């Protein structure tokens with residue numbers, strides 16, 4: 437006797453919400469788990485009461501968020517939504533999650549859509565562990581949902597469209613922007629310009645941010661080769677190196693990011709194969725066009741699989757849900773599939789253009805000074821990693837982790853893994869792929885010691 | 897919303913996270929780094945784990961994903977890591 441399959445969607449951002457809605461429409465009652473308090477993910481999350489007085493920020497549309505959340509709530513009867521529920525472990529057929537009550541519960545699953553979103557990619561520079569240094573996404577979240585800026589005078593350092601967007605949003609909120617330091621060069625952007633037209637709206641938004649910064653007299657430095665953050669107890673200044681000259685900007689906070697890293701821990705625990713995307717240096721799960729992994733019943737969508745932005749994430753979520761329905765033997769709307777795939781292809785083209793406009797810095801990590809901390813959880817320096825290669829013959833990041841504890845800490849290498857690989861590849865003089873990647877382990881996020889497992893008989 | 901840091905009274909705003917409330921009062925969360933240096937959170941979205949603090953009631957919480965509640969009593973001075 438086989439009833440309806442148990443379908444679980446992990447993550448209620450744009451991809452997860454779109455997938456769940458499509459599944460609910462088809463009469464499946466998906467279980468949706470999200471670590472946040474409400475659906476929408478970081479992009480469509482409720483702007484909290486602290487953010488009420490904020491002026492309109494470029495690229496931020498609270499109306500849209502409200503609309504998307506309301507649409508999700510309309511389906512409440514047909515979607516089992518569990519907010520503040522964090523998946524910590526998964527096997528083929530069952531997953532475990534930690535609720536805000538501190539209880540660990542588990543559920544069996546037949547089909548799983550993983551829509552876990554992304555984290556800013558960071559590059560360690562001297563001083564990046566000082567209080568006052570935060571990720572770009574973190575600074576945006578603080579501003580949009582809490583209505584508070586991480587500093588009074590903030591320096592923005594990194595590369596990518598988010599660098600300019602976050603800086604312009606802070607400017608619009610009345611925060612002083614000390615500098616925007618971008619490791620990419622103007623000529624990268626110029627070369628990519630024709631392809632950036634694949635998404636005119638986002639191109640326009642980028643240009644608008646740039647104009648706002650220029651008009652406010654914010655120095656925008658491109659082609660930055662190195663950076664150092666100074667301060668005794670907290671951030672006091674950032675020093676940027678460009679064309680062998682050093683520029684010092686006083687500031688009380690630094691927001692940094694170099695694009696996004698998909699949060700792929702759940703896929704990794706399920707042994708979904710990954711491949712290194714050479715241009716970005718990111719390890720991405722292998723997917724077909726619809727979002728199927730090679731593990732039967734496991735799908736991935738959104739920034740947690742391919743960082744293409746919120747609009748694309750919603751489409752990828754819907755596309756994955758349609759693939760799931762098709763795999764369940766349902767007839768699906770071929771016209772809608774074609775429409776989604778065409779639009780997604782356009783988003784991918786735009787993402788490739790962005791990757792060319794804002795390439796990951798080639799040398800920043802290879803040239804990190806020995807004394808700079810790479811792994812902030814375990815305080816492992818670039819020198820420790822290089823010694824592990826020279827003296828202990830560490831061949832990849834997993835071996836380096838065993839020797840140095842780099843990536844063994846409580847963030848599980850989310851922040852340091854990619855940089856450690858670049859440092860290793862540079863000193864061993866091998867291709868990045870040979871430096872390998874850190875594998876995920878359960879629990880995917882640390883659990884408070886007090887967490888209790890719900891006895892198996894009451895488990896969902 | 898009243899709360900305390902090491903017994904000292906402070907006021908946070910409704911809608912603050914525990915982290916944003918603490919950082920409005922001071923610039924760090926205490927010596928959380930393995931070498932005893934100061935930390936103050938980094939990702940602000942629950943992923944880096946650089947913001948675990950202890951509460952007087954014995955709970956250990958990730959400050960950036962914890963909503964501020966009236967009466968919360970945070971202990972930052974302790975030299976014992978909170979995670």
Ligand code: FES
Pocket residue numbers: 936937938939940941942943944945946947948958959960961
């Ligand atoms: S600041 Fe990163 S988990 Fe709280």
